[in-house]
Amino acid sequence: MPINRTTLNGLYDLNLQTDEDAAAFLAAQAEPVEKIETSRDVVVNAVGTHLYETFFQGYTRKQWGLDPSELDKSVTSRVPTRTNLDDRYFLDSFQAMPRDGFTRMFEKMLDHPNIDLALGADYHDLKPSELAPLTVYTGPIDAFFGHRFGPLPYRSLHFRHEILDQRRFQEVAVVNYPDEAVPYTRITEYKHLTGQVAPRTSITYEYPSAEGDPYYPIPRPENQALYKKYEALANQRDDVIFLGRLGTYRYYNMDQVVGQALATYRRLAERMAIQTGAASTAAE
Template sequence: MNTQTTLIIGAGFAGSVIARELAEAGQQVHIIDKRPHIAGNAYDELDAHGVLVHRYGPHIFHTNSEKVFKYLSRFTEWRPYEHRVLGVVDGKTYPFPINRSTLNQLYALDLDEAGAAAFFEKVREPREPIRSSEDVVLNSVGRDLYEKFFLNYTRKQWGLEPSQLKAGVAARIPTRTNTDDRYFTDTFQAMPLHGYTRMFENLLDHPNIRMETSVDFADVPDHDGYAHIVCTGPIDSFYGYRFGRLPYRSLRFEHAHLADTKQFQSVGTVNYPNDHAYTRITEFKHLTGQQCDGTSIVREYPMADGDPYYPIPRDENEALFKQYEALADAEKNVTFVGRLAQYRYYNMDQVVAAALSASQKIMEKL
């Protein structure tokens, strides 16, 4: 490996983990981010009222990978946290994802586990083959639950009908016959004790790493001087949108502080599938465990335009991405990793895992 410098575009999970790995292996790293801060979409900060909030929407860490959890544990202590979500239907709140309690409360039943399984079997609309998100949900919970919890939420979130979205979107949400009301069931569920930004500061704190915020790759004059480039920003932008723009769904975050409210809602997130222009409200104190008098919340309004947040999983979009991927595969000195570079919905732990394995491959090339 030579000791020339690697340029990394983007200081989110993908870029920061690769920066650390290369730095520890003796490589010089120059990492830039066009935003005025590190941590990518996981960035958290104290708001004007001293409450720790996530600027780009709630980020809850969960993983089944001991390797990823141990890796991040080098840079943060943790606060155990299991996320819970309620869905509002006709003015009442119900556990979400749908479990036995949801059925019992919604339909005034007293089902046990076998009864809940029989209920789903009776109401489900079997679909074969399962292609769309509509197929997934109707096939598992039937039309009434689909219309109450999924249909309008999906329309709001994606601006598309569930029948227009690939199956994978809805397949991420389980249906349970037990009363487990946790949103995730992963082995490791915890929040960085002092927040994500602090964890990223520790990740990037290495003498071989030079970090610059508010620097756009487009403004870096001489790319050729770098031994390698790692792009964690949008792949279509890297190639000057030559095949057209990859579509993304965006969000507008409306943050609010309620000075006279100690607790706004009983769980971290409440979904509003059928009411309002926003999809959900998150109250940060649940996630962070912070003790203070007032409370801070965020409402998420899905938008067609704005910062790229969610790749839209449709066949034509994946075909467009494949064109860009073919260019990427032909590159010797550029590696593409992360949500925007791989045009894939990745959870944070998946990005860390992808970044660790990409680091190995990059080091073999250097």
């Protein structure tokens, strides 16, 4: 993943040399869908049934526990199909890992005298006197309101970690397994991402599950309608800001979540500046 010209040449035993060649081939495979509503529609409309069944159908069924025809079009729209040789998942200009890893990055972000870290504490167990005037809540929005309208559906993951006595397990960082007969969806080998050099290697198998910590909001119209009921309750709360995948029930990538957080901060900073200025003027 993703499908590119190398994929097409290997799968169909072709010798496509240019982007134009690949685009023409994909156009010939495409099966136009009059009204694109589901994830199946997106892929079949762009690349046809064969590539859809080979790469998307089984993987989506495993990942979401649903057929692509039952999921919103946004799910498979996230996975690009390319006509060039670029095999990166994302096309962002800058792609990097934190120099010392994500754990150290968050430790440094939290290392501030105004921040108290309380792990293993449930928000709902806190007394009103223990709450700040403003809370940023990134947990499941339905849980915050006691599942008043019923639980929102989520998908989870179970991980199996292995350390192997070999230098390398696979040729790239992540290999996806679209075949429904394979119980896991992908294997990640971390040294490709970190640049570490070592005689052993660490890998992780990912198994989608309906049970466990909520990871993925499930994009379906009926789920979005249920979320809107919770969003209406959230909009009535001036003391809580709901953010993140779970707080806003959206399938965000990491960069999108960071962008959401920074945009929220800017709005808060502007609001506080206005309030501080108004208070200063009143005092004068």
